[in-house]
Amino acid sequence: MRTDALFLEPEANMGTRVQFSDMNLDDRLLKGIAKLGWANPTEIQTEAIPLLIEGKDVLVTAQTGTGKTAVFAIPIIQKILQAKQESLSRLPSSVKAVVLAPSKELCTQIAKCFVDLCQFCLRDLKAINIAVGRSSKSLLADKPDVIVSTPSQLLTHLRNKTIVLNKTMEWFVVDEADLIFSYGYEDDIRNIMKFLPTIYQACLTSATLLEGVLEMKSLLLHNPVTVKVEEAAAVSARLTQYHIRCQKEDKFLLIYSLLKLRLITGKTLIFVNTIDSCYCLKLFLEQFSIASCVVNSELPHNSRCHIVEQFNRGIYDIVIAVTDELSQDESTAQQSRKRKRDREYGISRGIDFQHVDNIVLFDFPLTLKSYIHCIGRTARGEESGTTLSFVCSESEEERLEKAQSNQKEHLGVVAIKPYQFKMSEIEGFRYRAKDALSAVTKTAVRQARLKEIKTELLTSDRLKTHFEDNPRDLQILRHDQALHPTKVQQHMKHVPTYLVPKSLRGQVATAAAQERGLSQMKRKKKSYCHSNKKKNRKVRSSEDPLRTFDCIISSD
Template sequence: MADVGDSKACNFHDMELDDRILKAIAKLRWTEPTLIQEKAIPLLLEGKDVLLRARTGSGKTAAFAIPVIQKILNYKQVAKEQVVKALVLAPSKELCQQIHKNFLELTDKCCREVRCVDISPQVDLSSQRPLLIELPDIVIATPSRALAHLKSQNLVLKHSLEFLVIDEADLIFSFGYEDEVKEVISFLPAVYQAILASATLSDDVVNLKKLVLHNPVTLKLEEPELAPASQLTHYHLAAEEDDKAAILYALLKLHLVRGKTIIFVNSVDRCYKLKLYLEQFKIPTCVLNSELPANVRCHSVHQFNQGIYDIIIASDEKALEESYSGPLAGKKSKRKKDKESGVSRGIDFQFVSNVINFDFPLDVHSYVHRAGRTARGNNQGTALSFVSVRERPLMEQVENHLKQGYSDDGSLFKKYEFKMEEVEGFRYRSKDAWRAVTRIAVREARLKEIKQEIFNSEKLKSYFVDNPRDFQVLRHDKALHTVKLQPHLADVPDYLVPHSLKRLAGVSNKRKRPFSRGTTGNISKTKARYEAKRNNPLLSMEFSGFKKKKKS
């Protein structure tokens, strides 16, 4: 094993890549490789096993996709038969779809020569068999799905595989894929080039490295796990459980939070409780969790990326695990969950301006991957965490861990200046709305949305194939209406808006000028009375014929 130090900087044209790959890169408007791409691509083109460790959003997918495509194109020049050359494993269906999309973009100019398929969707094996019979060059799947096809002999790799890629390697074991990965390896040839990509170097990654890699190069870049403080700003706001909902309501309604936002909670029930709460104030949101169908989750992320709606409420990947030994661990859940779904990890949310931790994450790695959804590439972002007294130790753990990557010795978390007494009026509305979301309402909302989405995705599948525009109109932020809605709550009266925020909220600060007298053009007091009398028919009416007779 060797650590890679500094090497001579280069760009994509210096890497001796095929012109078709360079044209695809130019179409994506990538002007120069990221640091991980600059270091990893030459090593992979040399045929080395590599462990990639770089922070979320640093371009790890392209770092392994480009050399895989290049080596397949080289093989095609002398190949006599079509075979499967690369197997890419990822822990979630959403991540598989994202990787597939990236491969399609990079093979845009050579799609006839290099074919790629994603077999992660949970459909009948027989329906995916035709895709594998054509022997695509690259197969993308979750470990359990790949194993199912290998056992059924729809996929045979014993004599053809050249590349094995495992993305988000630190989640493979935590999602319960240890046995599946070991069994998949038994179906592979003795010699192949292996690539592990991960945002962290946990003990699980070390164990997986011993299982998969042979004398690897460990490419660990000297950079913080998250974007620098100049790009990603971390805020904390002290809030107990009773105040969190009121603060969130005020932040959204007063437009203090702008841009695309992901709100993280620690359980699926909290997703729906928060959605139903915001729904009462006509704040449209959609939920993303492990219990929704895979195609619904993917479609929700796609529409969020397209800007159709701006707020997603997501449950963390810790909710997928059967048990958790952290300081805030709860009871084991009896609900059936999809272990192939991850939210704070792997999914490519695009152009996210804000991450709000409504519930503070249960450990350091969860915070890293939550905050990593924003400030991607060269974009700016903010991460705002609501922190109660019992969550304070967790925040201190996160801060101590992250400050190791920053040169500034000061506090990483900046205090979000928010005076609760100035929005006291919001609290009264909030309490009633929060109490209205009962456990029964949450349960009914979950059942209603799942039934609704299953109907949309299955019963109308053929219709949406013929009418793709109608499919785009399909919204995932529809109101669930399991809580009684009061229309007047959608508006914020002027008296609730703090004086300092009236201009930001679109409320005028100007007071009506009092009526002034004695100036030119103003009506005098006497004339005003006369005008009022003349304009009032009851006062201006004259009576005749009722004169008293004079005494003779």
């Protein structure tokens, strides 16, 4: 996002930092860590990993993006490898560790972390994800060492006796513990406790110490060590936060102008609070040929994970995501139905969106916790990031003030600064935005919603076998196709020079020239391939013996 603000550089490392090699880890595990590109452990990893390897119960609290998954994954892998190596005869395969997470997306991410860390010892350690309920029985037949699941899925298997933990389990982990209760898993956790052995090592990770976390701490942990690392100051140095006050009808004008004028560039996550708003914004951007993907709880889990994966690979630049919170203006019945669609959906929290440059809060989050976790999708690790919040009502103003007060309390400064932007500079865009928005009716949104769900279901279910046999097809599958329930006017794709503010004309002209250059190269390449095909067809036809024979006959 282009601004006049200065980005503060992360402070240089002072003194000697602990390395992963100093933790007496298995060589195969160290190779996996090196392959992932983890040069040095984060502060929370430095503090917590040795404690877990020692066998202590640990409560880990740290901000999002600090590497909490590796905090428990590395000790579990190390202890299992060590036990198998020290055993005179190979230990029988059995479930030795259970990791619970509140959402399916987070379970997929955790399981991938285990697999990546174990890439040099896959014969000695198996980790599976049973959260999605996809051929769980066949996966369990391989007798995995580590199981990753949501509480509800694990409880189902325990009751059906397809998983038995009371004899073999040694480690029990609850990731993002503060969300477990808000997702309605309190009863599930208490019922799971009945199936656990008497003695086991436990770990809880959380970004906050809410009442539910403290309750779970007393329920699951025995004489625990609490490891709390405050990295708020370091994060604030890499994260620049802005807000802009506007009228509700100006939000669409703003997002269109910021994207088209290249004031927002790079990989961008746009958060909204409802599914209808998600499709409304996508259809609006389509009017200007701005491609985007949508992620919400209605889409199949496989599609959601595939979108995140492709976004991380750089295939998409813009993803419009619905926050995990339900809108307050929905009725109780609607809320109940929405949660039943997939109550294990979670995007704003825990998911590792990689290399995100910008977060745009098109709808200001409903709670302070949701705001913190939405902006936590950027400025992860040692990277920098920018957030921009649209504030257009009294309720959103109150939530903004609450977020500012919270940051002032923890950082000593008001970190969410006003974005210096003159609405008068984009008045020329207003008629275009109004024209495009008038085409995005409730009927159009409903049709787009149905079309997207049908398409994704077809891709997710019916083509599953095809993709298993043809993985390359899955790699090129795109989720940012235009829905087009309304007529798109082609002239809206380009911005006339006279509408561009004078200070930005050079930047916009350069970007437009680059785009034209790329499109021309694509057309030339396509034309070249097409002409070559025609030449090849001519050569083949001239050499066709039947055609030659016909010519000979006719000449006679």
